[in-house]
Amino acid sequence: MSKYGLRDKRFSENEVQLKKVSINGNICGEFVEFSMAQVYENKAENNIDAVYIFPLPDTAVLTGFEAILGGKSLRAIVEDKEDSYKIYENALESGINIISIDQDEDNIFTISIGSILPNETVKINITYMDQLLYEDSSFKLMIPSIIAPQSMEEEEVNKAKPEYKLSLNLLVESFNKLDIYSPTHGIHVHREDDTLCKVSFKEGQMLHKDFVLMMKETKNEEYSGMIYNYNNLDEEEGVLYLRLYPKLDYEEGHQTQNYDFLIDISDSMEGDQLEEAKNAVHLCLRNLDEGDNFNIIAFSEEVKVFSKEGKVPYNDENLEKASEWIDDLKVEPGANVFETLKYALQEKNREGNSTILLFTDDMVEEEDEIIDYVKEHINDNRIFPFGVDTAVNSYFINKMAEIGYGRPEFIYAGERIDDMVLRQFNRITNPQVDVISIDWGAMKVQRTYPRTIDYLYDREPISIFAKVSGEIGGKVTIKGKVGQEDYIKTIDLDKLDLDVNADLIEKVWARKRIESLTEKMRGERGEVRESMRKKVIELSKDYGIISKETSFVMLEEMEEPVLGMAISNIIPIQISEEAMENISEGYFLDSPSFFYKVDIREKMVEEGMDKEKAKKAIIYDRENLLRIIAKNQLADGAFCNKKEENHTKRLESTLISILAFTLGKEDVKIYMNQINKSLRYVLKSIEDNEGILNEKITHLVILALRSSIEKKLVRQPSRSIIEDHIDKLKNIIKENKYMDIQYISNSDRNIDLRDSTTFMLSLNEEKNIKEEFLINFKEGQNILDIAKLAIQKTL
Structure with a gap:
């Protein structure tokens, strides 16, 4: 597990005591910047040559590092990569101390911070900027746990009592009201209004495990926005941050492709x-x-x-x-x-x-x-x-x-x-908007990110940033085409609750520009590429955001007691090219809020896992089970064994496969086409095969149709057609006096769908699918059992 911690690099026994941890930060929309400050004390009788361990989340960018000890502070600053290399070369020749950053694992780094004297304290502050993961209409923030430096015996004793002070001060500024909770820690949520609140820890919380904060959107607006205002000399400036979530319910007849x-x-x-x-x-x-x-x-x-x-x-x-x-x-x-x-x-x-x-x-x-x-x-x-x-x-x-x-x-x-x-x-x-123009109204827009927008994709969030001189307001109009139909979307900025307090919006804008320029450099050469490279360096240094064209050096500041003034030195950092690239590549350029992450193969290298266990972990991971089901869909839309000819069994396997996709918390919009194709197969099967609707199949059809709608995987006008079918099927249940299960009276909560499915499939009793029974399955076989196993993993 990725953790933070301070240790003596020379000894396995550690007599450094963690005294205090403070986490402060801002969440603005889908972005976050947080700092973790930790205070340690050397309880040993001798000096400790300390190194600090820190993780770097997959999408995060390191935006700050500071260590204060022995009357001096060390602070990371961004420098041109070529200039930082010259500083390093000069330091080697002059015999100046060099700080090193090492990469222990894929996302774990250590930095040497110097010698800590007996009874001396050291304060370390590390800052990240990140894009929140988006899953099941929820934003997710994860902050890694902390290694409290102590022996195993001390750790067991201290589990019963807090061994350091922990505080959290997280300001959340959202597009609309969020339901905020943590599945891992006790928290307080102090609300100012629907879009502004502060999150703090309840008393007695520790970071023995990763802190997870979930923020579920109570509604999904098609557009929303924020603005950060500031003064630049005599002129007011601002960054407008718009988040679009196009809902393209255009349904044309299928054209041959x-x-x-x-x-x-x-x-x-x-x-x-x-x-x-x-x-x-x-x-x-x-x-x-x-x-x-x-x-x-x-x-x-x-x-x-x-x-x-x-x-x-x-x-x-x-x-x-x-x-x-x-x-x-x-x-x-x-x-x-x-x-x-x-x-x-x-x-x-x-x-x-x-x-x-x-x-x-x-x-x-x-x-x-x-x-x-x-x-x-x-x-x-x-x-x-x-x-x-x-x-x-x-x-x-x-x-x-x-x-x-x-x-x-x-x-x-x-x-x-x-x-x-x-x-x-x-x-x-799928339907997409071919963007023709974006009219910013009367606003004086200096530049935008993305610089140009060619397409808006159905139900795929996109963030637009505009740097504006003067007042921000009025209307923004997006014009385009969806197929042959006109698309016009007007956003009235005066009706949005735009103001935010954090400069994070401007830093995100700068990061986006850095990534946009870095991406464009891939397709350019010569003077054009060099001009872009210089702009990347300028933005990196101005905003303190590391990039692939820059590196870190350390600014050492200490008080000179005789002269009564601060003395500053630049100390180079020794770091491998690979490690520097990994630190700078927190990549959220044009990223949809969905982040597709390979966590299956990471399970293979968990401690103590041999190759056979690793193989099973890959096969039986729920996301991989969904891939297997998707990979075995037939051309007509059915999810079933290839040789299955019985219409009822084909339909049952398809319905349970649809539920496997729709009952989980994962974002499954990448399977949207396949799920809609399978829904068309279901409706056609019901129409073409009289007598196929027995009691079990009827309930399963309702569950599959309803869960697909609630997962927002069905577009209009198909949604209206499906809702009409649900009403007809409910009448069939009443006419045939089939059993009345929970979902008929409680129609809107996803948990009810899972409960109803569990009841229908009897998955909580002796009929559970055992993973080991499927170890020798061949793809294209046992699709029904694979789907049931995937459903089990949601319950």
Whole structure:
């Protein structure tokens, strides 16, 4: 578990005592900045050469570090990476002390802070800026636990009593009213009004375990906003922060689409990367509809094609053949991206042009030649390239998206390829706003982030920041198209409760600009790139936000008793390039509030877990069970075993699979297309098969339909159709005098749906699905039991 703590780097026994911990911070909308101040005392009779251990959460950025001891303070400041290296070189030549930062594990760092004298205290203050995770309409903040330096015997004794003072002062400024609670600690919530409150700890709380704060939105506004005002010389300035949550209930008839999936099987993709890329294609195929056509091209040095005759129609037969073909893919030497793109752009389509998805981690040596060819032959095709791993040629990926009328996606360490690809594929296939213009009204807008917005995606939150001179108010109008229909959204700023007290909004804006410029640098070279790099350095230094172009140095300040004045020194930091990059890459650029994190493989390295246990942990993790179910959907929308021919069993398996997706707390919008396809299958099965609605099936249909609506996975007008079906099914229950279970009278709470499902499936008794019974399952079999096991894990 990631923890904070101070220890003597020379000895295993530690006589440093933690005296006090204070956590202070601000939450503004979906962003947070918090500081953790800790006071330690050396109880030993000798000096302690101390190091401080600190974790860095996956999405966080370190924005401050300070240590005060022995009449001096050490404070981290941001410096140009090249200048900091010169400072380091000069220090080596001059014999000046150098502070080191080491990376122990993926997100655990240690920093040397010097010698602590007997009975001396040291205060350490560390500050993070982060984007909150968003799950099931809730924002989630996690603050890692603290290692109180003591022996095991002392730890057991002190569990019964507080051994240090702990305080929390967290100001929460939200878009609308939040239900705030902690599943891990006792807290007080002091409310000023619906959008402003302070969170503090109840007396006697300790950080023996991670602190988790949950903030559930009581309503989901389509747009909301905040503003931070400040004075810059004689002119008032401000940063406007808008959060949009487009709800695009446009439902057009399905138009035939053509797809090419280009998958890199070069030897550099060996292992998890290839398996996840294969899963991504599996899942994309299951998001297609009848009438679509597709082909798959795998490339190493050789180009392999699923259908050499061209694209094939999407149906169960071709889906099964394609799935087997994908599963048989193995890594091979070489990566011929050029010939693969040529094949895809020249391939004869049954109708019109193609959407091409390219997955690669190749560095691409002949990039200019490929780019020129694609420019000439792209026509009305679109290319969506995915750069797998940070070593990928980002210039090529960006340029390929630019000339291919698509959007690039970079998949970083800690992100699942299949989840990220499916999110992007949903963007491609679902309704989206093609943004034509954003009118800021009478406001004097200096610049915005994002600088340009091409698309708004259905039910995907997006944050827009605008730096404004003068008064902020009036109306902001977004104009665009959803298909052939006009989209106009007017946001009346005067009706929003905009004012906030924290400068966090400006720092987030600066961080966004840094990340935006860093991203644009991937697609530029020469003077343009150098100009962007200088701007990144300027913003990093002005706002104290680390970036990939900057580094930390330590400012040492101490009082000179004779002269009666403070003396300052710059002390360099010795840190590896990899560790510095990890500290600076807290990546929330253009991030949806959903963060897809690889926590399954992390379970493999838990202490004491051998390979067999690790394998089971991966298989039976609930998120992985959902992937298995999704990967085994049939072309007509059914979730069931491939060879199942009994209509009732196919329907039951599909209904329980829908409940597996919809009853959990995870955000499952990446499966929205597949769930809606399965709902269409359910309604068609009921209409086409008289007598299929026995007592159990009828209840399961209501549960599946209702849970899909409550999970906000169904768009209008489909929602109205489904609600009409629910009413008809309730009448069938009354007419046939079927049992009356809880959900009929209590219609709105998700917990009632889980209780009702538990009752229907008898999952709390001897019929529980045992994980070990499924250890030898083959994908495509036992889908019903896998779905039941996934439901069990929600109860």
